Amino acid sequence: MLSRIRLIMWDTFLDVARHKMLAVHLVFICISIGLFNLFGHFSTTPSLEYRMIQDVGLSIISLFGFFIALFIGSTTLRDDIQHKTIYAVLTLPMGRWELYTGKFLGTLLAAIVNVLIMLCVLTILLYMKFQILWGGFQWVALFMLLEFAIMTGMVLLFSLSDSLIVCFSLSIFCVLLGSMAEHVQHLAAAADIPLLSYLTDVVYWIVPNFSYFNIKYKILKDLTVSPSFALWAIGYAGCYLLFLLAAGSWVLKKKDL
Amino acid sequence: MGELLVAEKISKVVGWLKKETIVDQVSITLYPGQIMGFLGPNGAGKTTTMKMLLGLTSITSGSARISGAPVPTPASRIGVGFLPEAIQHPSHLSVGEYVRFHARLSGLPDHDSEIEEQLRNVEMWDYRDRPLRECSKGMRQRADIARLLLCRARLIFLDEPFSGLDPCGQVMLKELLVSLKEQNISVLVNSHAAGILADVCDRVCMMNHGRIILSDTLEKLLTTSKTRVIAQFSNTAAASDFAAKQSAVPHRMQEPADIEFLIEDSCGLNELIKAIMAAGGQLTAVAPVTLTLDQLFVKVLSGQRPEVTGGNA
Numbered sequence: 189m190l191s192r193i194r195l196i197m198w199d200t201f202l203d204v205a206r207h208k209m210l211a212v213h214l215v216f217i218c219i220s221i222g223l224f225n226l227f228g229h230f231s232t233t234p235s236l237e238y239r240m241i242q243d244v245g246l247s248i249i250s251l252f253g254f255f256i257a258l259f260i261g262s263t264t265l266r267d268d269i270q271h272k273t274i275y276a277v278l279t280l281p282m283g284r285w286e287l288y289t290g291k292f293l294g295t296l297l298a299a300i301v302n303v304l305i306m307l308c309v310l311t312i313l314l315y316m317k318f319q320i321l322w323g324g325f326q327w328v329a330l331f332m333l334l335e336f337a338i339m340t341g342m343v344l345l346f347s348l349s350d351s352l353i354v355c356f357s358l359s360i361f362c363v364l365l366g367s368m369a370e371h372v373q374h375l376a377a378a379a380d381i382p383l384l385s386y387l388t389d390v391v392y393w394i395v396p397n398f399s400y401f402n403i404k405y406k407i408l409k410d411l412t413v414s415p416s417f418a419l420w421a422i423g424y425a426g427c428y429l430l431f432l433l434a435a436g437s438w439v440l441k442k443k444d445l
Numbered sequence: 446m447g448e449l450l451v452a453e454k455i456s457k458v459v460g461w462l463k464k465e466t467i468v469d470q471v472s473i474t475l476y477p478g479q480i481m482g483f484l485g486p487n488g489a490g491k492t493t494t495m496k497m498l499l500g501l502t503s504i505t506s507g508s509a510r511i512s513g514a515p516v517p518t519p520a521s522r523i524g525v526g527f528l529p530e531a532i533q534h535p536s537h538l539s540v541g542e543y544v545r546f547h548a549r550l551s552g553l554p555d556h557d558s559e560i561e562e563q564l565r566n567v568e569m570w571d572y573r574d575r576p577l578r579e580c581s582k583g584m585r586q587r588a589d590i591a592r593l594l595l596c597r598a599r600l601i602f603l604d605e606p607f608s609g610l611d612p613c614g615q616v617m618l619k620e621l622l623v624s625l626k627e628q629n630i631s632v633l634v635n636s637h638a639a640g641i642l643a644d645v646c647d648r649v650c651m652m653n654h655g656r657i658i659l660s661d662t663l664e665k666l667l668t669t670s671k672t673r674v675i676a677q678f679s680n681t682a683a684a685s686d687f688a689a690k691q692s693a694v695p696h697r698m699q700e701p702a703d704i705e706f707l708i709e710d711s712c713g714l715n716e717l718i719k720a721i722m723a724a725g726g727q728l729t730a731v732a733p734v735t736l737t738l739d740q741l742f743v744k745v746l747s748g749q750r751p752e753v754t755g756g757n758a
Binding site: 272276283 | 459496499500501502503519520522523525526527528529530531532533534535537538546547549550551552589592596602
């Protein structure tokens with residue numbers, strides 16, 4: 189069972205890595221080098237230039253990371269179903285949940301490696317220009333990886349819908365709502381109509397709360413991240429990923445292919 | 446000989462508000478080493494029936510067992526392989542990697558010697574390092590057959606395997622099917638290529654509108670009750686005289702002094718033969734009239750043969 193999941197995970201990762209990742213990284217490196225040249229002209233002091241590049245760099249990684257999650261998550265399983273590649277695997281004596289778990293872990297791995305490579309490129313370029321080691325790199329990496337793991341798992345779940353538009357719409361909707369989770373909570377508390385308050389509350393609890401992973405302001409202001417906060421974020425992400433995995437496995441099991 | 450596959454009145458109903466039955470009480474029995482062909486127009490329910498048996502689509506009612514295990518449990522898929530129509534193979538794998546990946550997934554040892562043997566069986570060993578995306582359709586199908594053989598499949602489902610293949614590819618696949626049969630591997634094949642099915646199948650099932658409308662061994666299906674008799678006479682005048690006397694029997698004149706008769710029953714056959722001999726004619730052919738599978742298919746679909754067995758295969 190575990191060996192089958194590992195095989196599918198590795199195959200999924202290879203599929204993504206062999207064809208899609210390289211192009212994304214090349215584009216990212218080009219944009220990053222362009223940024224360095226651009227901010228060199230605009231900033232007044234080296235420290236300001238450093239912060240600006242760090243800030244914009246992280247924002248670009250966030251944007252690229254989301255696109256990668258959307259791209260990988262929406263195509264991996266969906267393409268296999270549409271191209272009937274999945275039939276050859278599902279007609280083997282194995283459960284559908286094994287296939288889903290393998291795909292889930294493979295896409296997660298691909299998304300994580302993608303983001304990690306982009307972060308490393310940014311860090312190396314920063315070091316080459318300013319000769320300063322990025323102190324909070326491990327925290328940025330950890331929180332971004334958790335965030336993109338959830339995004340990828342979510343997109344993979346939505347990719348089981350019959351329509352790509354539904355998959356994209358739900359993914360973007362959940363990411364936007366999840367990024368504004370605290371506002372949604374306030375909205376639930378402030379709503380006058382009980383039903384609206386209840387529904388908003390349900391949405392708040394179902395949609396992933398991405399604000400737990402947004403530590404960019406702390407990094408930019410050289411604030412430290414407490415280990416307890418990190419543990420909480422890891423626990424939350426772990427539970428949410430398990431929920432996504434269980435939901436996806438159930439949907440795939442019930443799906444007529 | 447125990448049944449390998451038994452389906453009892455399996456049905457598939459789709460739709461939420463407007464229910465539609467796309468497979469209606471289909472029953473099939475398949476024995477080891479048998480090749481069964483599914484023939485029917487597009488939308489007849491052939492592929493859906495296969496998918497239900499493979500556990501890819503749920504069965505609305507009825508039950509099926511493969512090697513005694515109920516469908517759709519994973520146990521029912523032990524030793525089962527599927528080659529879907531128009532499958533797009535993983536583009537990131539080479540032929541060898543693809544076959545090895547499936548062997549490992551099946552929990553079988555992926556010994557190089559076994560992979561080599563199966564790829565050589567389908568004449569794909571020389572292309573083992575070629576990416577699947579660069580292989581022709583025929584090559585990819587052969588790689589799939591190698592995959593199924595490596596996974597020690599005892600029952601193979603093929604969905605439209607001949608579509609899009611050139612004549613050489615069709616002949617090669619046909620030979621492969623025959624060799625599978627020789628290895629006691631059962632095959633359930635969906636196809637529109639009636640001529641090819643007639644060459645390889647033991648049994649044929651015709652489906653239309655989700656139901657099996659005709660099913661039997663190929664021999665029984667294609668044999669009719671009619672007999673063709675060709676008689677030769679010494680000259681055209683003698684042939685014409687004899688034909689005139691036998692006007693009640695359907696016949697047609699052939700050059701130079703031959704007559705071809707079509708006899709409906711064996712009693713009429715004896716009388717006709719006696720009459721030919723008495724008139725000084727010579728019998729040059731007496732043979733039962735057989736249909737081709739294409740002719741039978743067209744006849745059944747156009748409603749010219751209502752005496753169908755129905756329901757069971």
